Amino acid sequence: MNIRTRLTLIFFSIVTVVLTVMAISTYYFSSQFRKQDFVQRLKNRAINVARVLTQVEEVDADLLKRMERNNPASLTNQYIVVFNYRNEELYRSEGTRTILVDAVMLSRIRNTSEVRFVADDYEGIGFLYNADSDRFIIVATATDVTGFEALANLRDILLTTLGVCIVIVSFLGWFYAGRVLRPISRIISEVSNISESNLSLRLEKGNQNDELGKLALTFNKMLSRLEGAFLSQRTFIANASHEIKTPITAMSGQVEVALLQERDKTYYLDLLQKIMSGLKGLNKLSGRLLLLAQSTNDQSRENFEAVRVDDILWSAKDELLKAQPNYYVDVRFDLNLQDNLLSIQGDEQLLRAAILNLLENGCKYSTDNTVKVELMVENQGFLTITFLNNGQAIPIENLSRIFDPFYRSGAQAFSKKGFGVGLSIVRSVVSLHSGSISVASDQDKNLFIVNLPI
Numbered sequence: 001m002n003i004r005t006r007l008t009l010i011f012f013s014i015v016t017v018v019l020t021v022m023a024i025s026t027y028y029f030s031s032q033f034r035k036q037d038f039v040q041r042l043k044n045r046a047i048n049v050a051r052v053l054t055q056v057e058e059v060d061a062d063l064l065k066r067m068e069r070n071n072p073a074s075l076t077n078q079y080i081v082v083f084n085y086r087n088e089e090l091y092r093s094e095g096t097r098t099i100l101v102d103a104v105m106l107s108r109i110r111n112t113s114e115v116r117f118v119a120d121d122y123e124g125i126g127f128l129y130n131a132d133s134d135r136f137i138i139v140a141t142a143t144d145v146t147g148f149e150a151l152a153n154l155r156d157i158l159l160t161t162l163g164v165c166i167v168i169v170s171f172l173g174w175f176y177a178g179r180v181l182r183p184i185s186r187i188i189s190e191v192s193n194i195s196e197s198n199l200s201l202r203l204e205k206g207n208q209n210d211e212l213g214k215l216a217l218t219f220n221k222m223l224s225r226l227e228g229a230f231l232s233q234r235t236f237i238a239n240a241s242h243e244i245k246t247p248i249t250a251m252s253g254q255v256e257v258a259l260l261q262e263r264d265k266t267y268y269l270d271l272l273q274k275i276m277s278g279l280k281g282l283n284k285l286s287g288r289l290l291l292l293a294q295s296t297n298d299q300s301r302e303n304f305e306a307v308r309v310d311d312i313l314w315s316a317k318d319e320l321l322k323a324q325p326n327y328y329v330d331v332r333f334d335l336n337l338q339d340n341l342l343s344i345q346g347d348e349q350l351l352r353a354a355i356l357n358l359l360e361n362g363c364k365y366s367t368d369n370t371v372k373v374e375l376m377v378e379n380q381g382f383l384t385i386t387f388l389n390n391g392q393a394i395p396i397e398n399l400s401r402i403f404d405p406f407y408r409s410g411a412q413a414f415s416k417k418g419f420g421v422g423l424s425i426v427r428s429v430v431s432l433h434s435g436s437i438s439v440a441s442d443q444d445k446n447l448f449i450v451n452l453p454i
Contacts, residue, residue: 003184004177011173012166019165023158030154038144039116039125045073046080046140047129053082053091054131061091069094075142077122083137090136099124101139109137183212191219199227251278307348309383309452310375316356320363327363327370334376341377344452346433354429355385357422358448362389365446379451382435387448394441402439403427426450 053064068074081099082091087106105126109115114127124141190203202223203216251274258271310333317329362371366389378384394402403423430437435452 004174004181007177007180008170008173011176012170015169015173016166019162019169023162027151027155027158031151034144034147034151035123038123038142038147042075042078042123042140042142043125043127045075045078045142046125046127046138049080049091050082050129050136050138051131054134054136064091065094076145077143078140079122079142080138080140083139085135087137099139099141101126105139106137109139187212187216187219194223196230199223199230248278251275303347304345305348306343307346307351308342309344309351309385310342312348312352313355313373313375313385316352316359319352320356320359324360324363324369327360328368329359329363330370330372332372332374334374337375337377341383341454342375344383344433344454346452347429350429350432354426354450357426358387358450361422362387362446362448365389365391367391367444377454381454382451383454385450385452387450389446390444391446393443394439394446396441399439399441403437 049064049068052059052067053061059067068078068080077095079093079095079099080091081089081093081101083101083106084090087103105115109126109128114125117124117126119141122141122143124139126137126139129136129138187203190201194201202220254271254274258268263271313331317331320327320329359371359373363369368390370389372386372388374386374388376384376386403426427437430450430452433452435450437451438449440447440449
């Protein structure tokens with residue numbers, strides 16, 4: 001069963017139940033009102049008869065019977081019996097209908113002041129009536145022909161109206177469900193046209209204040225992320241293939257040249273050293289690629305634990321200086337920086353790799369192989385680490401791309417050994433730790449700013 005049919009049935013069921021309850025309630029309360037109104041009218045007629053009988057001396061029982069015989073105010077099948085306080089019958093209406101009033105009924109009326117009853121097609125009431133310090137018991141019955149006819153007419157009207165409304169509600173429910181689901185059908189149609197080859201397509205947002213508009217907006221954001229991820233993946237694969245293929249091709253060419261003719265020992269040793277250097281480069285590149293993949297995996301958050309940034313910084317510095325003794329790292333701490341602000345939740349290995357990359361890049365591209373590092377708290381809740389070096393300024397048009405994988409900016413970058421993956425790793429690691437990284441470059445200074453949540 002599709003959603004439209006299900007919505008129609010739900011709408012139909014709810015409205016049908018509501019209309020049925022309203023119809024039954026209307027009929028029930030109308031029936032109760034008819035009963036109360038008829039009994040009250042019957043009681044008033046009985047009191048009028050008793051009042052004429054007891055208060056008008058010129059009227060006796062026989063005269064009263066003749067008066068009531070053609071009285072237009074009399075109810076259908078009206079029959080009235082009047083008793084005095086000794087239970088003696090004073091008056092009884094004409095007609096073939098008789099009311100069986102025994103001592104038990106009279107006793108009930110005296111005890112309860114009023115008794116109502118129904119027999120066959122008539123309704124009756126027995127009650128006490130006081131007049132001129134005398135007490136009477138009046139028992140009256142009649143048939144409410146007009147009331148039952150009105151009630152039957154009301155029932156027919158309610159049933160007809162209910163049936164017509166149910167039919168109308170069925171069509172309206174189907175139309176309404178289709179109208180409600182039309183934007184969803186449009187979204188389904190638009191989504192079905194989106195594939196890997198055209199991720200640039202976006203859904204029509206429509207009314208952004210309702211849930212469907214928000215759904216389309218959220219889906220568009222997801223498409224933007226997917227498009228960026230696919231583009232990054234394609235670029236990454238293309239660049240990685242190029243970076244891996246180039247040294248492999250070079251080493252293969254060197255081996256092929258060496259095999260063309262017999263060489264001396266020195267040549268072979270030199271060739272092996274070059275191949276070893278190429279293999280080390282490939283090994284380093286594969287390590288960087290694995291680290292980049294690890295830093296973009298959200299599951300790495302599961303390994304987060306409390307780590308001290310200053311310990312990681314000293315460890316990265318020692319590792320860099322062992323590999324490059326000619327480099328110099330100047331570390332400074334803000335005097336207002338408290339010890340507890342140096343601890344964050346994170347992955348120690350990834351943070352060390354990110355800091356090591358920033359230290360290495362700072363020294364590599366500095367004119368004096370020096371990078372100045374400072375730890376401070378500029379924004380509340382964030383630990384700020386700055387990396388400043390003296391080097392050729394990064395062109396403004398390249399600042400937004402230096403964190404892309406395998407992107408290298410300017411002629412100076414290509415004059416230095418590297419793969420263009422380091423800053424991509426840094427950005428991924430910082431993002432994984434819910435931090436931010438920015439860069440500022442002016443004349444002969446480059447400043448990288450990393451903010452990590454404390």
